[in-house]
Amino acid sequence: MPGLAVKINGPEVLVRQLKNRARKKEYAFIALGSATDPYLPVEEEYKITQEFLRIILRFHFPVHVLTRSPLILRDLDLLRKIGEKAIISRELQDRLDKGVIISFSFSTMDPELASIFEPGAPEPELRLETMRKCKEAGFMVGAVFMPLLPYLTDTEESLDYMIGRVKNQGADFVLAAALTLFGDGPADCRTRYYQALQEHFPEKVPETRALFGKSFAPSWKYQRELYLRVKNLSKNHKIRNSVI
Helix, strand or coil, rough: CCCCCCCCCCHHHHHHHHHHHHCCCCCCEECCCCCCCCCCHHHHCCHHHHHHHHHHHHCCCCCCECCCCHHHHHHHHHHHHHHHHHCHHHCCCCCCCEEEEEEECCCCCCCCHHHHHHCCCCCCCHHHHHHHHHHHHHEEEEEEEEEEECCCCCCCHHHHHHHHHHHCCCCCCEEECCCCCCCCCCCCCHHHHHHHHHHHHHHHHHHHHHHHHCCCCCCCHHHHHHHHHHHHHHHHHHCCCCCC
């Protein structure tokens, strides 16, 4: 199994990058969590994300944090200061009044499915509770259903339930995307996903393989239908299908 690499020089690199951007007045949103969760359990010890946020505050950049973890609650005061001091680009000023967006990631809200496909991640109910607390603290919050699991969590019924739950917790928007599968090595996500599917839902394996074929992504037809399904359900629940 691959290990976890902690890039302890990250803050130093970020200072150089933001100093250069600030000098050019290039104040775009910084995304934390687009590659891996910024609040993995080791963050409690290393506090690298917290240091990133202090640097972002120092240079007055806006930030979008995507996480599954309640550990973000530790940094709400810091995020509030970022939101107040961030310089928002002119094209976004009419649509945003603060420089912080917080999103929570879900593949499912079924605790049994979550234990299979998201082992070790905070339970969906804990994420929903954390979302509510962030909303009550005055932040813009949203849900990212990514990745949705074909024939398991992408159905009309499942999506309707998930969108309804996050709306009730104060979500301002929802986004969704299909599952992608890469690699054929023993630790790669494609291999591990099919192993889990074979163990728990063997009847779903043939149609899932047919959906992906030789590609890392499901068919374009499937992705288009999924997009329209989420768009229509979002409209029914009166919630945005985009961040702003």
